[in-house]
Amino acid sequence: MVSPPPDTLDALPTRHNDAEASAPPAAAIPTDPDTLLRRRPLSDALTAAGFPVANATLATLAVRGGGPPFQRWGRIPLYTWGTSLHWARLRLSAPMRSTSEADAA
Numbered sequence: 001m002v003s004p005p006p007d008t009l010d011a012l013p014t015r016h017n018d019a020e021a022s023a024p025p026a027a028a029i030p031t032d033p034d035t036l037l038r039r040r041p042l043s044d045a046l047t048a049a050g051f052p053v054a055n056a057t058l059a060t061l062a063v064r065g066g067g068p069p070f071q072r073w074g075r076i077p078l079y080t081w082g083t084s085l086h087w088a089r090l091r092l093s094a095p096m097r098s099t100s101e102a103d104a105a
Helices: 008-013 020-024 039-048 054-066 081-091 101-103
Strands: 072-074 077-078
Touching: 039 054, 039 077, 039 081, 077 081
Parallel strands: none
Antiparallel strands: 072 077
């Protein structure tokens, strides 16, 4: 096998970690609770705040109910950050020391 000339080694493609390549950019967590967010930015902000919620999950909950409250601006759903964060916090269970405590509740 013949090695390429040394000056072309820098031009060769390199393998990247798939997780790094597919990771979304870090989302900024809004500081103003009245900030209006579309569905994808809300999903990213909730995930960055520690509540992993997919964009598709928010869309499904908007149809079936049970998701954070939203308003419409034309056809675009807009979510208020403070209300959505409150919704996510309400989904948390009470603190527990073992998974068997969840079964007893």
